[in-house]
Amino acid sequence: MDHFDYVNGAMQVEQVRLDVIADAVGTPVYVYSTATLERHVSVFRDGLRALDNPLIAFAVKANPNGAVLATLAKLGLGADVVSGGELLRAIAAGIPADRIVFSGVGKTAQEMRLALEQGIYQFNLESEPEAEMLSEVALSMGLRAPVAYRINPDVDAGTHAKISTGKSENKFGIPYTHALESYAAARDLPGLDVQGVAVHIGSQLTDLAPLEAAFTKVGALIEQLRAAGHDIRTADLGGGLGVPYDPSQPLPPSPADYGAMVCRVTQGWPVRLMFEPGRVIVGNAGALLSRVVRVKQGAQAPFVIVDAAMNDLMRPSLYDAWHDIRAVKPAGTRATANVVGPVCETGDTFAMHRDMDVVQAGDLVAFMTAGAYGATMAGTYNSRPLTPEVLVSGDQWAVVRARPPVEALIEADIIPDWVGR
Numbered sequence: 001m002d003h004f005d006y007v008n009g010a011m012q013v014e015q016v017r018l019d020v021i022a023d024a025v026g027t028p029v030y031v032y033s034t035a036t037l038e039r040h041v042s043v044f045r046d047g048l049r050a051l052d053n054p055l056i057a058f059a060v061k062a063n064p065n066g067a068v069l070a071t072l073a074k075l076g077l078g079a080d081v082v083s084g085g086e087l088l089r090a091i092a093a094g095i096p097a098d099r100i101v102f103s104g105v106g107k108t109a110q111e112m113r114l115a116l117e118q119g120i121y122q123f124n125l126e127s128e129p130e131a132e133m134l135s136e137v138a139l140s141m142g143l144r145a146p147v148a149y150r151i152n153p154d155v156d157a158g159t160h161a162k163i164s165t166g167k168s169e170n171k172f173g174i175p176y177t178h179a180l181e182s183y184a185a186a187r188d189l190p191g192l193d194v195q196g197v198a199v200h201i202g203s204q205l206t207d208l209a210p211l212e213a214a215f216t217k218v219g220a221l222i223e224q225l226r227a228a229g230h231d232i233r234t235a236d237l238g239g240g241l242g243v244p245y246d247p248s249q250p251l252p253p254s255p256a257d258y259g260a261m262v263c264r265v266t267q268g269w270p271v272r273l274m275f276e277p278g279r280v281i282v283g284n285a286g287a288l289l290s291r292v293v294r295v296k297q298g299a300q301a302p303f304v305i306v307d308a309a310m311n312d313l314m315r316p317s318l319y320d321a322w323h324d325i326r327a328v329k330p331a332g333t334r335a336t337a338n339v340v341g342p343v344c345e346t347g348d349t350f351a352m353h354r355d356m357d358v359v360q361a362g363d364l365v366a367f368m369t370a371g372a373y374g375a376t377m378a379g380t381y382n383s384r385p386l387t388p389e390v391l392v393s394g395d396q397w398a399v400v401r402a403r404p405p406v407e408a409l410i411e412a413d414i415i416p417d418w419v420g421r
């Protein structure tokens with residue numbers, strides 16, 4: 001459920017009309033709802049209420065905006081980070097280091113040092129060479145790093161191949177079949193304190209079965225590791241729960257269904273459970289607001305050309321992802337259209353042959369469920385400045401990231417004297 005609704009024929013978010021934001025800030029612009037963020041945190045937490053003190057670490061990559069992170073920090077969430085940059089943004093937004101977990105296959109020595117200085121809760125290691133490097137870095141600082149190994153359970157998440165992470169051929173984690181050997185080697189590294197097991201098999205999962213299969217493997221491994229004398233105290237079950245994008249499709253499992261499955265599978269595990277939800281917290285809390293530039297005749301259907309493009313919202317071009325596209329002030333008629341951006345790529349297409357509200361030049365449209373992996377993946381291709389972001393709460397709203405001027409793009413380039421101009 002979100003807080004984007006039509007009131008008197010115009011879409012608003014909470015109590016703020018989207019056309020008011022578009023007129024003031026310009027388009028394209030991302031708009032987020034605080035009430036939806038709060039609701040999603042509460043629903044996710046509620047699904048896990050049977051657990052003792054779980055750590056819910058928001059996957060910062062899904063939406064690293066400082067105001068969004070500060071909202072989640074106030075609600076008590078931790079952070080799952082994958083770079084020094086995300087770590088510093090999480091801390092700057094008020095997320096305490098002892099609620100931060102560091103994931104990712106390519107942590108550098110510099111990032112490890114930074115995270116150790118900050119005193120984070122856990123490093124999720126993804127290879128033996130990474131474990132050796134972290135041990136060395138920690139020892140050089142006179143510390144022991146708290147670690148888990150992320151295991152690759154070789155489970156098919158049943159999601160898009162580009163966001164599936166738990167198959168043996170994927171780059172993530174250590175092979176499940178070799179885990180005991182990797183843990184034994186880690187125990188001999190004096191700079192590590194081996195405390196946990198982690199898993200994350202992919203994103204936008206619409207079926208609980210692969211998650212359950214992966215968690216069951218984690219449970220079996222915890223038993224084996226403890227039997228081998230490892231003091232395993234944490235289990236990080238990752239993120240991945242899907243959200244509804246297309247209203248014509250069956251709903252993905254709810255956080256309550258997910259929580260019930262987790263509680264059943266993990267019953268009796270002698271560990272603190274950790275979670276890294278991203279999309280399920282922020283996905284439906286955001287929309288990308290865009291204006292129709294013009295409508296052009298097409299061979300089969302008209303092209304609705306909007307002022308948002310693949311650089312603002314990459315998901316459709318990258319994964320053929322489906323986002324609901326709604327007129328902010330629907331005229332009441334529907335027709336088939338192709339919705340495209342102005343970028344010079346055929347892939348700059350948001351929807352083909354879409355049955356949608358009829359819109360005209362100047363109308364506003366909202367790309368729904370754009371709060372996760374939207375602004376954070378935006379770029380400046382075609383020299384389009386990064387998309388601004390707005391946060392709404394009740395009847396208040398604020399620009400939480402301004403649109404940079406085009407001059408900033410020009411000034412960022414350095415033209416050496418020897419090039420001349």
Ligand SMILES: Cc1ncc(COP(=O)(O)O)c(C=O)c1O
Nearest residue numbers: 059203204239240276277278279
């Ligand atoms: C290690 C890790 N944790 C958590 C997440 C968050 O996933 P999601 O947004 O699907 O919940 C991701 C992204 O897939 C990830 O790579």
Ligand SMILES: N[C@@H](CCCC[NH3+])C(=O)O
Nearest residue numbers: 061163203204315372373
């Ligand atoms: N960026 C992806 C999800 C990848 C998650 C990162 N591990 C998406 O938009 O769906």
